[in-house]
Amino acid sequence: MPASPARVRFHRFPDHPRLARRACMLASPAQRQENSKGQHMKKLMNTPAAYVDEMLEGLTAANPSLVLDGESGRVIRRSCGAARGKVGIASGGGSGHLPLFAGYVGEGLLTTCAVGNVFEGPNAGSCIDAIKLADGGAGVLLLYGNYGGDRMNFDMAAEMAEIDGIETRTVLGTDDIASAAPEDSAKRRGVAGIVYAYKIAGAKAEEGAGLDAVADIAARAVAATRTIGVALAPCQVPGSDKPTFTLADDEIEMGMGIHGEPGIWRDKLKSADAIAGEMVERILAEKPAGSSRRVSVLVNGLGATPLEELFLLYRRVKMLLDERGLEIVQPLVGNFVTSMEMAGASISICFLDEELERLLAAPAACPFWRVG
Amino acid sequence: MPASPARVRFHRFPDHPRLARRACMLASPAQRQENSKGQHMKKLMNTPAAYVDEMLEGLTAANPSLVLDGESGRVIRRSCGAARGKVGIASGGGSGHLPLFAGYVGEGLLTTCAVGNVFEGPNAGSCIDAIKLADGGAGVLLLYGNYGGDRMNFDMAAEMAEIDGIETRTVLGTDDIASAAPEDSAKRRGVAGIVYAYKIAGAKAEEGAGLDAVADIAARAVAATRTIGVALAPCQVPGSDKPTFTLADDEIEMGMGIHGEPGIWRDKLKSADAIAGEMVERILAEKPAGSSRRVSVLVNGLGATPLEELFLLYRRVKMLLDERGLEIVQPLVGNFVTSMEMAGASISICFLDEELERLLAAPAACPFWRVG
Numbered sequence: 001m002p003a004s005p006a007r008v009r010f011h012r013f014p015d016h017p018r019l020a021r022r023a024c025m026l027a028s029p030a031q032r033q034e035n036s037k038g039q040h041m042k043k044l045m046n047t048p049a050a051y052v053d054e055m056l057e058g059l060t061a062a063n064p065s066l067v068l069d070g071e072s073g074r075v076i077r078r079s080c081g082a083a084r085g086k087v088g089i090a091s092g093g094g095s096g097h098l099p100l101f102a103g104y105v106g107e108g109l110l111t112t113c114a115v116g117n118v119f120e121g122p123n124a125g126s127c128i129d130a131i132k133l134a135d136g137g138a139g140v141l142l143l144y145g146n147y148g149g150d151r152m153n154f155d156m157a158a159e160m161a162e163i164d165g166i167e168t169r170t171v172l173g174t175d176d177i178a179s180a181a182p183e184d185s186a187k188r189r190g191v192a193g194i195v196y197a198y199k200i201a202g203a204k205a206e207e208g209a210g211l212d213a214v215a216d217i218a219a220r221a222v223a224a225t226r227t228i229g230v231a232l233a234p235c236q237v238p239g240s241d242k243p244t245f246t247l248a249d250d251e252i253e254m255g256m257g258i259h260g261e262p263g264i265w266r267d268k269l270k271s272a273d274a275i276a277g278e279m280v281e282r283i284l285a286e287k288p289a290g291s292s293r294r295v296s297v298l299v300n301g302l303g304a305t306p307l308e309e310l311f312l313l314y315r316r317v318k319m320l321l322d323e324r325g326l327e328i329v330q331p332l333v334g335n336f337v338t339s340m341e342m343a344g345a346s347i348s349i350c351f352l353d354e355e356l357e358r359l360l361a362a363p364a365a366c367p368f369w370r371v372g
Numbered sequence: 373m374p375a376s377p378a379r380v381r382f383h384r385f386p387d388h389p390r391l392a393r394r395a396c397m398l399a400s401p402a403q404r405q406e407n408s409k410g411q412h413m414k415k416l417m418n419t420p421a422a423y424v425d426e427m428l429e430g431l432t433a434a435n436p437s438l439v440l441d442g443e444s445g446r447v448i449r450r451s452c453g454a455a456r457g458k459v460g461i462a463s464g465g466g467s468g469h470l471p472l473f474a475g476y477v478g479e480g481l482l483t484t485c486a487v488g489n490v491f492e493g494p495n496a497g498s499c500i501d502a503i504k505l506a507d508g509g510a511g512v513l514l515l516y517g518n519y520g521g522d523r524m525n526f527d528m529a530a531e532m533a534e535i536d537g538i539e540t541r542t543v544l545g546t547d548d549i550a551s552a553a554p555e556d557s558a559k560r561r562g563v564a565g566i567v568y569a570y571k572i573a574g575a576k577a578e579e580g581a582g583l584d585a586v587a588d589i590a591a592r593a594v595a596a597t598r599t600i601g602v603a604l605a606p607c608q609v610p611g612s613d614k615p616t617f618t619l620a621d622d623e624i625e626m627g628m629g630i631h632g633e634p635g636i637w638r639d640k641l642k643s644a645d646a647i648a649g650e651m652v653e654r655i656l657a658e659k660p661a662g663s664s665r666r667v668s669v670l671v672n673g674l675g676a677t678p679l680e681e682l683f684l685l686y687r688r689v690k691m692l693l694d695e696r697g698l699e700i701v702q703p704l705v706g707n708f709v710t711s712m713e714m715a716g717a718s719i720s721i722c723f724l725d726e727e728l729e730r731l732l733a734a735p736a737a738c739p740f741w742r743v744g
Contacts, residue, residue: 045684
């Protein structure tokens with residue numbers, strides 16, 4: 001049994017100045033009382049402290065295919081449990097990104113998910129629970145976004161799981177091209193593109209493939225996927241007295257991360273076509289060598305951006321890819337990975353090969369996404 | 373052929389002071405140029421004039437099951453066309469509410485949908501196109517929300533369709549309990565609860581029922597459904613220089629309509645449990661006489677409210693219904709009927725009988741909702 005996992009918890013960006021400031025605020029309960037003095041985003045909630053657990057209660061009450069489990073009480077698993085003899089897939093991450101992460105637990109997708117507080121990684125105890133509950137005897141793939149706190153806790157959990165005889169592999173989502181240069185692609189953050197890795201690895205596991213094969217296809221899905229986001233307005237962590245960042249009334253930020261990590265530039269709001277154009281150009285500049293002409297596209301809403309506007313973006317993305325002779329299969333448009341009430345969108349392109357395309361099209365079902 | 377249908381267009385609330393002011397602004401292209409002087413909500417768009425048509429282009433490009441058709445170029449129909457010998461269901465309404473209305477075209481749901489400009493009803497030409505394209509030889513049910521402009525244009529279109537030998541029936545969504553007293557329930561606005569009528573009437577039509585039977589079950593679904601909304605922040609019509617209403621930083625409005633029509637009260641933000649509690653109480657006070665203990669619940673996001681917070685609301689709704697001995701079947705939580713970037717939520721309860729429940733559970737598939 002893990003020793004005091006609750007103490008082993010890390011904020012996602014202990015070393016990021018903008019978020020370290022917020023983390024510091026969060027760490028002090030006294031300061032949480034100062035809400036009414038600061039800028040205020042309206043939240044439909046009871047208390048900041050109860051936000052995540054009450055959300056999970058509602059999520060599982062509304063979706064009987066999802067069950068809350070684990071000693072930590074912070075793991076979502078399939079109600080049917082892990083399939084015997086199949087590779088399990090465990091993910092995890094901070095809350096505030098629904099449907100990510102916990103919403104993707106389901107047939108052909110994740111087996112379990114460890115749930116952290118808003119914008120904080122899950123604690124090590126939850127990671128251990130997620131691994132154990134995902135184990136069907138054939139090992140567990142740990143598939144989650146590349147954030148320091150998450151990595152540290154999942155690595156620790158993987159070591160403890162191995163002691164218990166559960167074999168694991170780890171693949172990290174690193175699709176955010178705005179977060180590091182191409183030569184440092186392993187340092188990139190994981191954002192919306194991770195849903196391609198979930199879908200593709202989930203289908204492979206469902207087929208009965210072994211742990212190495214499932215890990216390999218997950219890594220190939222990550223390597224084939226590029227994402228960039230644009231923010232129009234910030235969100236606010238429950239209990240915090242300030243939004244995660246500020247933007248002027250006519251300003252947007254290109255390349256911002258899903259917790260408000262700084263992007264590439266700030267400038268005046270441009271047309272949807274101009275924004276989509278730049279995002280597509282930046283992604284295509286990193287088209288994987290030797291990739292085919294078939295791609296999937298995800299135009300993802302960050303939370304407060306109307307579906308109408310996501311379709312406006314998709315319209316332009318399709319035109320641009322058509323011009324390049326790229327054929328879109330299985331386009332996805334909607335809120336797949338959000339940042340609560342953040343306004344903006346991200347565009348992901350998954351450059352397919354035959355196997356990736358087949359697995360992407362395989363049947364899958366979670367409360368927020370159904371394929372086949 | 374209709375004579376100049378484009379001239380026959382009405383704003384949704386010509387007689388509503390708050391919206392009449394906006395409609396007046398929209399009518400003057402010169403005034404649209406004043407955006408930069410006024411309060412500004414950031415939109416991912418190209419021009420206000422192109423917002424709807426470009427959105428429809430993206431919507432249909434991303435969803436091959438939907439096709440843009442009609443002489444007006446403003447009708448969405450199923451790509452497979454109307455089923456021969458089956459009753460068609462045509463709906464319609466203003467844009468800015470996705471997935472409503474056009475997004476519900478699909479098997480077991482709508483056959484066609486006439487699309488208006490943002491927050492304006494579809495013109496009569498589009499309504500006529502929607503009826504013709506929905507006709508499979510067994511008549512067409514017109515099923516849409518109770519708004520003046522929509523009614524006038526659909527009524528006119530129904531008359532012209534009858535001349536062409538297409539039999540029609542009309543059922544109006546009137547589920548918003550905040551919009552008129554119970555004794556005036558026929559005057560109530562149609563809001564999120566209309567998706568229950570879509571689903572139930574769509575299933576009945578799919579079974580091969582006749583026009584009267586489909587209209588009857590649609591009317592029963594409307595009569596069995598109650599909705600109330602709460603707004604936390606407004607939205608802004610593309611090209612307008614002001615949001616549809618204003619709320620103070622700590623203020624909410626109970627009972628507000630999906631275009632910003634005034635509600636029942638304004639007050640300080642309360643806890644999610646208190647808000648859900650009042651909404652449920654108001655709905656249960658109008659529980660249809662003789663209804664069973666089985667209900668479906670829709671907790672609907674208006675656009676900018678995080679899914680997390682919808683689940684917080686659902687959690688409390690379920691507790692309260694459990695206490696009353698009401699059993700929830702097929703709960704729905706998500707963005708089903710939005711108002712662009714409006715923040716807030718609505719709660720709908722559909723009081724089921726055996727047939728309504730069976731039809732609600734029947735298979736259906738549109739890009740935004742799949743059952744069975």
